[in-house]
Structures are given as C-alpha cells and as structure tokens.
Amino acid sequence: MKPETRKDEIINTAAKLFKEKGYSAVTMRDLATAMGMKAASLYNHINSKQDILKVIIICIAEEFTNGMDIIISSEESNIDKLKKIVSLHVDITSHNTSGMASLNNDWMHLEDHLEYYLKLRNEYEANFLKIIKTGITASEIKNSNPEIIMFSMLTTLRSLYLWIPKKEDLNANDLANGLSQVLIDGINN
Template sequence: MSSNPKSKKQIIFQEAAELFRDKGYPATSMRDLAERVGLKPSSFYSHIKSKEEILQKICFDSAEKFTIGMKEVCDTEATNKEKLQLLIRLHIKVATEDPTTATVFNDEWRHLSEPHLSNFLALRRDYESHFLKIIEAGISTQEFKQISPSLVLYTIINSLRWLHFANKPTKELSATQIENDLIQLLLQGVEKNVL
C-alpha cells in the first residue's frame, strides 16, 4: 500500500511530469521514466495501468483546477475587470504552484487518445467560453476596449504560458510582484500613461 512520505505512485506521476515537460510525451520512454524512479520498466505496471494513464491524470487534474477556479470567479459578485484580474491570478497560480504539470497540461494534451481527447477539449472549450463571456461583458459595459474578444482571450492565455518554464527568468522576483506586474501589463499595456 502507499508508503508514507510519498507513495510510489505519486513519485511516478511527478517524475513523469518532469520528463514530459522536458522531452515531450512521445519522446519520453518508459525506460527513461524507470531509470528516474529507480525501477525496472516492467515494475511500475504494479502501480499504474499504462503510460497514457499518467498523461490523463496530469491533464485532467490541471483541467480541474481551471474549472474550479473559473467557477469561483463566475460566482463572485464583481466587475468584469475584477473578474479578469482574478482569472489572470488563477493562471499565474496554477502555473507557478505546479509548473511541471502546467506545462504538460499546456502542450501534451494532444497526445491523449480518444475518448479522453474529446473530453479534455470539451472542458477546454467550456472554460474558454466562460472566459470569453467575461471579456464580452466587459466590452459592453465599456470597462474594456473594443477589441475582438477571442483575440483578447488567446493573447492573455498564451501570454502566461512562459511562466511554467520557471527556471529562466525572474528568480529574484517574488510571486506577488510577478502577479501585480503582469496584471498591470495586460490591463494597461507596456506604454507609460501620460497623465
């Protein structure tokens, strides 16, 4: 059964996430993973069902975080501007809390097999449509500029995609510093306002 400090299953998922991030899912072999975990390839079929089960867990666990986060945002009474701020914070939180799974979630979902691929895409579509509604609402209340909502959506979502590479920049920047700077950047742009 699950050994105490961290179950072997958890270790497998974590090491796998790192490998998937670094090499991608198809280029990561079970032998690579075995070596990392300190097991022979045949051995972790006592713990997991298949290679894809790992990918599925990572993808859908991350997806759930976004789904839950979106629900919370939608349930609050807040201006659209505030909701957008909360969503940006949500993306930053997910990306920084668990950077490896966030990467896999972002880039490796396409290697899911059916029907999981369709299920995942449905979750994603749902999330994006909620996101879109907030942007559209913000435009109609004149909180936001009149810019194509889907263009705004994709720009914002993707602008946060570098966060989970975590190693390169911003070692010295605090998390809240990053949050605040990013929100200012996305809401008001790089250009300095002339007041």
C-alpha cells in the same frame, strides 16, 4: 499535506520528463531510470503510460474549471475578474510547472480522455471570452477585438510554465500583479 505515495512520485517524475522531451519521446525505460528502477517495476504502481498522462492533465484541467467557476459567480467588476484569472494561472502553474507543460503540449495524446479535456477547455475559453465581452459592453474594457484580447492573455498565461522556473526570485503575488499591469494597462506611456 498527505505524504507523497510511490505512484505520486512516478507521476511527478514523468511530468518533469514530459516537460523536457514531450510525452512521445519519453520511454517507460527513461522514466524507470529516473526513478531508479526497471521499467517493469513501474507497473506495480501505475496502469499504463497513457494513464500517467491522463492523471497529469485532467487534474490540472479540473483545477482551472473549478477556479473559473468561482470567478464567474463572483460579484466583481470584469477587470477584477480578469485579474483573478491571472492569479489563478500564476497559482496553479507555480505549484505544478511540469504538469502545465504536459497540458499545453501533450493534450493531443490523451486518446480516451481527449474529448473530456476539450470539453473543459472549450467551456473555460467561453467563460473567459464572456467576461471580456461583458466588460466591453460595460465600458470597462477598450472596444478591441475580444478574441484578440483573450488570445493574447490566454497564450501568455498558458506559457507561464516556461517562465516561472527561471524567475524564482519573483513571488507569485508580484508576478500576478506585474502581469496584470502589463496585460491590462498596456505598456506605453
């Protein structure tokens, strides 16, 4: 673990504020107050408000892309790949809940990096959908609408940032297992 630089502190504090009020509603003066300094001093460490958002979102988006690349190139069953995706989301989200909030809610304010973000997101969703469709063809997965399946899973996983902080008693493993069970096996007897 490398020590947290002042810049990291600012970015993490910003992520927390963005989670609570959204990017646009957080001012540089809000951020400065939360850091115990004046707004102008922030600029000794960061380039711009926009740049903070970029770092928060793009880093996480690339984590997801890397995780998905490992999953699709593995030799597991499609159901197991889906379980790996659930774990990927639980892991990334549980060590960066605030960042996930920004990724979910403030990506549209990315400006210069919006295009790149959307590229990563589209590729991720395409890979996700392909796993589901292959699983249906292989009769591992019920022949429901594959897009509804992906939508249901992905929106649940994307909202984990809202839920993980409220359930600190549940460790990452138990949560991933519980979620896999509910999402994959259904709920009715």
